[in-house]
Amino acid sequence: MTSQPPLSSIRVLEFAGLAPGPFAGKLLADYGAQVLRIDRHTSSPALPTSDRLASHKRSLRVNLKSAGGISLIKALAQSADVLIDPFRPGVLEKLGLGPGELCAANPRLVYARMAGFRRVGKYATMAGHDINYIAVSGVLSLLGRKGEKPYAPGNLIGDFVGGGMVCFVGILLALLQRGVDGKGQVIEANMVDGSAYMAAFPRAALLAGTGMFEEERGTGLLDGGAPFYDTYETKDGKYMAVGALEPQFYAELLKRLLPDMRIHEIPDRAYRENWPVLRDMFTLTFLGKTRKEWEDIFDGSDACVTPVKTYPELKAEGYKLAPPVTLKGSPAKEEVDAWNGVWLKPGEGGKEALEEWWGLKEGSEWMEGEEGAVLMQAGKASSKL
DSSP: OOOOOTTTTOEEEEEOOSTHHHHHHHHHHHTTOEEEEEEETTSOTTSOOSOOBOTTOEEEEEOTTSHHHHHHHHHHHTTOSEEEEOSOTTHHHHTTOSHHHHHHHOTTOEEEEEESSOSSSTTTTOOOOHHHHHHHHTSGGGOSOTTSOOOOOTTIIIIIIIIIIHHHHHHHHHHHHHHHHSOOOEEEEEHHHHHHHHTHHHHHHHHHTOSSSOSSTTOSTTTTOSTTEEEEEOTTSOEEEEEOOSHHHHHHHHHHHSTTSOGGGSOOTTSGGGHHHHHHHHHHHHTTSOHHHHHHHHTTSSSOEEEOOOHHHHHHTTOOOOOSSOOSSSOOOOOSOTTTOBOOOTTTBHHHHHHHTSOOOBTTTEEEETTEEEESOHHHHHHHO
16 A cells, blocks of 8 residues: 555645745645645736745635635635635735634634734734844844854745744644644744744853853854854865864864874864964865865764855755655655746646545636636535535
8 A cells, every 4th residue: 555645635725925835835735735825816827936835736816806716715715624824914814814714614724824023012014024033033143253243044044944844833733633622723823933933042052151152143152153163165165064063073173174283283272262263274274175175084084074065066966855854654745846946837737626626626616717716606616615
């Protein structure tokens, strides 16, 4: 008997959005869930959207301002397992598609609301992006070099880790609880709390005074302050990463990086006033060889020194990206194109999704026109869902 992905029986309505919502939907789809993305009816069916997180999903174009479109969403939600709301607070509620209405009609529905800021409080009604969410959470204050302004690491921490991944975990928890009591629930996820939770370790380390993170940004063991936990440029303009924290690993680093120097000739790292001298020594030494030469020196050792690979070179090397978690008994679906992401045109696969996943027939129970997909026979369709 062929094993099935763990979420193969789960039907998901994902309203099209940016970054965190699609990422949560991608995680669900990659592990087998039947994810139907709801795109705006004005989206061109000939062109893919900017969303590259659409592997294994299907799309349906719906006019959320039309009675027929709203009726269709309500009908689908009656038997959906999960709904992902990526909008600012109140958007779906104003359309009559809030959790009050949909969860009352389907008590098993897991209604996941993904917001940037908290839904209540000072910033609740404000627009924002990843940099704003991690700023007010305190996380951004940890990132950056000494004496420099805070540095935003793309939109990884807020959108994807504190947002989409946390929302995905919330959905799984709600599905587990539903398996116990048969009831769905509303999930409130936001990127401020999500990113703050992800920073539990550095926050605690900072406040406890462990030295791993310091009040002055970029001066701790793990944030660029220590010369033995940093990156260094090589002769060919590439980089090596050094993470030799433990004494035995640091000893291996010195043996391979500075083989012609005796240990007493190297400043003692136990004294922070020696760190600038050590950093200058390491910087000059790494510049003396190419990255490939340093790889040959450090590969297979316990010096905790590795090359900083770029995505283009990893792709060229044939490096295979894998799912975040490997389940031997119930594997994830195979990634279609992990390197480039998967485009999905608005409306692509929507007909098949309604027929295969919801059992609705085009032309008798629903139809699609210039205004997108609409419900035709609410009573008949509802009886099947």
